Amino acid sequence: MSSDGAGRRPPTAQQFVLAELRRAITTGRLRPGAPIRQDALAEELQVSRVPLREALKTLEGEGLVTYKAHKGYCVATLSLDDLREVYRIRELLEEEAVRRAVPRLTDADFDRLEAAQSDVERAAAAGDVLAMATANRLFHMTLFDCAGMPRLARLIRTLWDTTDAYRSMYYGEGGNRERVVKEHRATLDALRRRSADEAVATLDVHRDHAVTELESLLPASP
Amino acid sequence: MSSDGAGRRPPTAQQFVLAELRRAITTGRLRPGAPIRQDALAEELQVSRVPLREALKTLEGEGLVTYKAHKGYCVATLSLDDLREVYRIRELLEEEAVRRAVPRLTDADFDRLEAAQSDVERAAAAGDVLAMATANRLFHMTLFDCAGMPRLARLIRTLWDTTDAYRSMYYGEGGNRERVVKEHRATLDALRRRSADEAVATLDVHRDHAVTELESLLPASP
């Protein structure tokens, strides 16, 4: 028997800590801007500070936390400018990914996309914000992975990670959840017709809605 | 007095190690594919394994080394496909950076670009491969930084890092050094005329030359 509470635990402590930290940040348990006390966190997670620090270094590389020598780590805060910049870069990279993916999509790929979309619709109907974020991500990443450019897909993932802390805000609004479902449908239609232009266009709209919404949700200052 | 051999040493051991590792990889002292023995390296650099491992985690995030749990780190090897992918992503991101930078360029920026270009020309004339790589990088990054998109610039830097291990090969060929000088001149001209289209075009050519050259230089296998 190897079942272990919340799914089986990764083979190393740093990977376990890494996953835990990601969840803590994306769910908002660790707020943007909050300093990270290594000693307290390590004790809470039942590990020493060494694997914790290595996990933090990984997160630093992904832009989820910031680091200053002798001052420590903080959960990264995104200014409005940062947010816009991240979304603009996503626009560039995701367009490339979609254009490469469209002619390569197989039946199996469409099955996966439909399955992901079903998850999205279920989560939207249930009003489950966390499940919504997870399923939505799966839908998009499934598509991007079809581009056959692993490094590009990895980059896009990292960019998504960067804004994860703010994404749950977006899905908090019920209207947004319904809209996302519709926009995904439109994207899927375009993909089935092998129209890269339309797929890119629908995804751009999709993204712009998120940016606009987040801009109004974010505090004026950061 | 605080002079310290090769420039003053960073405030933390991990930063020192990080810089040393970057040099070792870009200069080829650590060959692509080579496994990294932590104990030996730590002793060579006169630090313990802890800061070394944190530096390696950073490099892993940048794609300069690969990591497998319980197997350790290796200097990353780029396949031809990887190389082409990195350059394609650079093309997308650098175009954006240039288009944003062009209308924002100030006299001071042009001074910096000219200064960098002088360094390039000096290095090219002297046949100094390492200086050539450094100056070339400075030239491009100076331009990209003018876009006013710090995250975009950081991403581009990371992509450059990824291929640094192979760049010195490129400058080893004398003809390439001269061509680079000319291509930079063409780019500068386009920038002075505030022609984003032409600047992008010259840089695309510039990059394509590098790809083509590297494709022929790289071994068939990896």
Added chain:
DNA sequence: CTCTCCATATTTGGATCCAATATTGAAAAT
């Protein structure tokens, strides 16, 4: 009452030590 300075406490950075895993090589069985 405010500001400066210094002692104290907290926190991060790094070294050493031990444990867990993977690799290697030799002996034994087929």
Added chain:
DNA sequence: ATTTTCAATATTGGATCCAAATATGGAGAG
């Protein structure tokens, strides 16, 4: 001779301990 197994060894992963740097708080001078 070849393959399998198992023990010995090398290497990575993690915990604890100590040092260095920074943040905190109070005493004293203005």
